[in-house]
Amino acid sequence: MSKQIPMSNHTSEKATQDTVLTGITTTGTPHLGNYVGAIRPAIDASQSSDVNAYYFLADFHALIKCHDPKMVHQSTREIAATWLALGLNTDNVVFYRQSDIPEITQLTWFLNCVAAKGLMNRAHAYKDSVQKNLDAGEDPDYGITMGLFSYPVLMAADILMFNGTKVPVGRDQIQHIEMARDIAQRFNHIFGEHFALPQAVVDDNVAVLQGLDGRKMSKSYGNTIPLFLPEKQLKKHINKIKTNLLEPGEPKDPDTSTVFQIWRAFASAEQTASMRKEFEGGIAWGEAKKQLFELINDEIKEPRERYNELMENPVFIEQKLKEGAEKARAYSAPFMAEINKAVGLYSLA
Ligand code: TRP
Secondary structure: OOOOOOOOOHHHHOOOOOEEEEEEEEEOOOHHHHHHHHHHHHHHHHOOOOOOEEEEEEEHHHHOOOOOOOOOHHHHHHHHHHEEEEEEEOEEEEEEEHOOOOHHHHHHHHHOOOOHHHHOOOHHHHHHHHHHHHHHOOOOOOOHHHHHOOOOHHHHHHHHOOOOOEEEEOOOHHHHHEEEEEEEEHHHHHHOOOOOOEEEOOOOOOOOOEEEOOOOHHHHOOOOOOOOOHHHHHHHHHHHHOOOOHHHHHHOOOOOHHHHHHHHEEEHHHHHHHEEEEEEEOOOOOHHHHHHHHHHHHHHHHHHHHHHHHOOOOOHHHHHHHHHHHHHHHHHHHHHHHHHHOOOOOOOO
């Protein structure tokens, strides 16, 4: 609770400290790929008291892709429980739900009024949808909502609302951060210097995990291993990882093996070296998978228990999110008052 709410980055006294900000869209259940690629590094970073970080559940973004209210609600609960169970330090980072911050929607409108439509036309996600329609012989706009079209503006509002300067994201999101930068510059040019310019941070050291079929682990490929499966199910999923047909005793190539690739994401350097030797010595696939299960299970056993407890205790999760929203709004509310003034919306009296 000792966390200081910083002044806007553009003000001189805090200009040197970066604000790390990232959002997690609340569709789907977290899987091992999310854990290794995004959640684990973000939670590690939250242990340091000199980070200035905002992590949030992007539930407005969820509405763009998902019109199933139960699923959006359930996913919000699962994702919040996951982050808390894994030990996110909510004293050091501000952890909140996007829809609890009314200033974000207001800022989205202001940004809509300066963002160029031509810029949005170039967004990959939108262009892909148009292309799919054209390929299918449909009208180019078929099934495309304004939510999808203006998705980058909402994302810009998320970032600019807290003057995020470093935004950890996957490669697919880099364009959105560049658009946020563009929109911020445009606003600053018209209304004065209010927003810091964000930068995408893509960590090449963080593993992009392979899924059951060897492609990138991703919900859209249906090849994921959910993070908090019960032990038996986890074992079953690991047994489904695709391997070649080499027999026990035949040397195996670790560098083309999904089992080894996942192993490496959970193992220490020594454990990785010794598994490499085991592969060269012809370890049986069944044995390698058994060891992989144990390695992963050891790491997530305790958080899984906490996760199951939290899932039974949504009131606690809700309270954590409300505390986070309060801290976030201590920044966003006064900042938004400043922005309102900047565009000419303020009291006549
Ligand atoms: N669009 C991001 C994704 O799908 C999630 C997100 C929403 C986000 N708002 C953000 C990420 C702001 C970083 C900053 O991954």
